[in-house]
Amino acid sequence: MGVLPGGYWDSAGRLHREFELATLTGREEELLAGARSPHTAAFVTEVLSRCLARLGDISPVPPEVTRQLLVADRQFLLLQLRRATFGDRVGASLICPWPECGQRVSIEFSVDSVPVEEARDRAPTHSMTTSDGTEVTFRLPTGADQEELSDHLVVNEAETLTGLLARCVLRIAPHDDPPDREAVAVLPAATRAEIEEGMRQRAPSVEQTLEAECAECGRTFLAPFDVHRFFFGELRTDATALYQEVHYLAYHYHWSETEIMAMTRDRRHTYIDVLADAIEVLNSGT
Ligand SMILES: [Zn+2]
Numbered sequence: 001m002g003v004l005p006g007g008y009w010d011s012a013g014r015l016h017r018e019f020e021l022a023t024l025t026g027r028e029e030e031l032l033a034g035a036r037s038p039h040t041a042a043f044v045t046e047v048l049s050r051c052l053a054r055l056g057d058i059s060p061v062p063p064e065v066t067r068q069l070l071v072a073d074r075q076f077l078l079l080q081l082r083r084a085t086f087g088d089r090v091g092a093s094l095i096c097p098w099p100e101c102g103q104r105v106s107i108e109f110s111v112d113s114v115p116v117e118e119a120r121d122r123a124p125t126h127s128m129t130t131s132d133g134t135e136v137t138f139r140l141p142t143g144a145d146q147e148e149l150s151d152h153l154v155v156n157e158a159e160t161l162t163g164l165l166a167r168c169v170l171r172i173a174p175h176d177d178p179p180d181r182e183a184v185a186v187l188p189a190a191t192r193a194e195i196e197e198g199m200r201q202r203a204p205s206v207e208q209t210l211e212a213e214c215a216e217c218g219r220t221f222l223a224p225f226d227v228h229r230f231f232f233g234e235l236r237t238d239a240t241a242l243y244q245e246v247h248y249l250a251y252h253y254h255w256s257e258t259e260i261m262a263m264t265r266d267r268r269h270t271y272i273d274v275l276a277d278a279i280e281v282l283n284s285g286t
Pocket residue numbers: 096097098101102103214215216217218219
């Protein structure tokens with residue numbers, strides 16, 4: 001069990017923070033192996049929907065809910081899912097950015113040591129007045145916003161910010177209706193930047209840089225740490241290896257494919273190790 005740094009507000013205005021995760025099984029690995037773009041927000045939604053067993057008193061947790069989770073809550077869940085599946089220790093390989101060094105270094109850290117900042121004032125919506133007197137009410141960005149905007153990110157960063165504000169700003173006083181894209185686009189750049197900063201300050205966050213020490217030159221540096229890329233990069237098994245493991249276990253244990261695919265990677269590998277030992281004992285005749 002864990003607790004989200006932010007939390008999910010349902011339509012009745014209740015906050016859900018406590019969660020339970022199931023570990024990844026061969027089925028999710030198969031999904032990952034076949035995915036064309038596994039680090040997209042839509043894919044995160046799919047994986048979380050399969051693995052989030054409970055959120056508050058919501059169980060099972062439908063994709064509509066995992067999609068509406070705050071950006072940092074989704075990152076936090078991916079980290080916890082990683083820990084539940086493979087344990088707390090993480091190894092990563094980085095290039096030392098000091099120009100006269102540039103060596104590849106291996107670092108190790110624990111999932112627990114990744115700094116997480118909780119939401120400061122928890123509420124479904126927030127209001128602020130910018131320095132030019134604009135009164136705005138907004139909600140915080142979610143996975144749904146990321147899914148919706150991801151196609152535009154490559155096109156134009158300013159357009160993406162307008163799109164994000166148009167989705168998240170619920171009211172610009174004195175108007176009561178949610179503003180359209182045009183109403184947001186005509187706000188002065190400084191005002192838009194202030195609203196964006198207001199969102200950032202109120203949102204929970206998962207630290208996305210990592211302090212690393214280079215074993216070659218002894219200097220420290222900050223490395224960017226993209227939770228999505230890290231998580232899915234590490235998990236991405238090649239499908240051929242996965243099916244070979246299934247075949248090997250099915251051949252020796254006579255379990256069905258469904259049974260084997262429902263196991264976690266750790267459990268599959270444990271049985272494969274046990275089998276290897278048993279076969280070695282057979283071969284040596286002891
Ligand atoms: Zn170095």
